[in-house]
Amino acid sequence: MDRKISPHSALVDVLQQGSISFPVLLFTEYKRLGLNEGQVMLLLHILLFNEKEGITFPTISQLEERMSVKGDRIIQWLQVLVRKGFLSIEETLDDGGLRSEQYSSAPLLQQLAASYLDRESIKPDDTVEEAYDNLFQLFEREFGRPLSPMECETLTQWLDEDGHPEVLIVAALREAVFCGKLSCRYIDRILLEWQRNGIQTPEEAVEYSRKFRQSGILYQSDPIRRKGERSEEFSLYNWVKQGS
Template identity: 40%
Template structure:
């Protein structure tokens, strides 16, 4: 390397270091496969951490994530959906009363919890094989603890959800935002609404010409209060509500 090349290299390194350095958990780099994460999902998490630490952006847009990953918005949205669904990320919403601003941000506590459990299992386990099997069951996460994984041969929420998200994207005519994906996941996992009921609520909103999430959520809440649980209940409730026979 001659003097000119050395100077150019030195200037490049200096510029890179001055741009900032993100702190990435080493366990994420070494254990992401044990967490059932793909390489692209891991890189997405790294980018989200970097946006927060270097640029002060707690909720980068899909366009910003596209620019750094080189992947399409729909692919990124799908990966974010999975990370949220499996408990690696959460989306927090809040407001700054002094500035009157509403904000959203990613919460990484689920990721750190999974990494902590993995490191603990590695340290305490006496058998590596048992260690791996035990963690892979736990890595499906806090989602499992919330009853997301349904047993006894019933299709799980994870298997059902993609088709539900696709239907919503078709009706809305665009990819869903991470917050919208979390809303649907919340209907399934927290509110325990059957997928059939969610699709019927979407259908009602389309007929009413009010295709937005808040309206659909109000429909589901109203049905829940009136113990409407399936298509037959919806039909009977609609007839009573509209004064039908």
């Protein structure tokens, strides 16, 4: 006859199963990123399957068993998460040549980081000299190296000749970091696009960029322009098909 387990012992057994690691920023930033509670819970279940059970591509049936919504709603949420760049589906190849698919949460982490960093800006009460110093230091920190003379000249031109506010230059830098295209040439494309569309605040810039990212669009850079020149004919965006 099996010995009865006390509620306390049973709870201890459950707690000993461990926990999963998840980004705390998911709870503080998901609303800002346009995620709802159901989509966040779906992300957590996918993380759980991967981390605790070794299932990198849970089926709709497996997810449905643990959630209070039907499979068609889960499919809809998955499509949104992939299309808006919170999840990606990657193909893997094992030693035996067998192909399989798995979910990757790396895009989610990138979006969370970008959302958090978008909150940072140069303090409005900085002097002009301090603002310049802060901006140059921020670029060098993100680039991971000292800026070249040409890059320094480009930053000065953005401020003095083009009249871009420091906070928008910082926002454009964050956008370039998120897109994985860290160059002054790419940031220049972003600033030009925002200027042409009347973007004046970091909040407007974040919303504008998010709209295009969620549509599967990336800024498209062009060859380096000569000093004082801007190409009037260029492709601003590269349409990218997002898997669903």
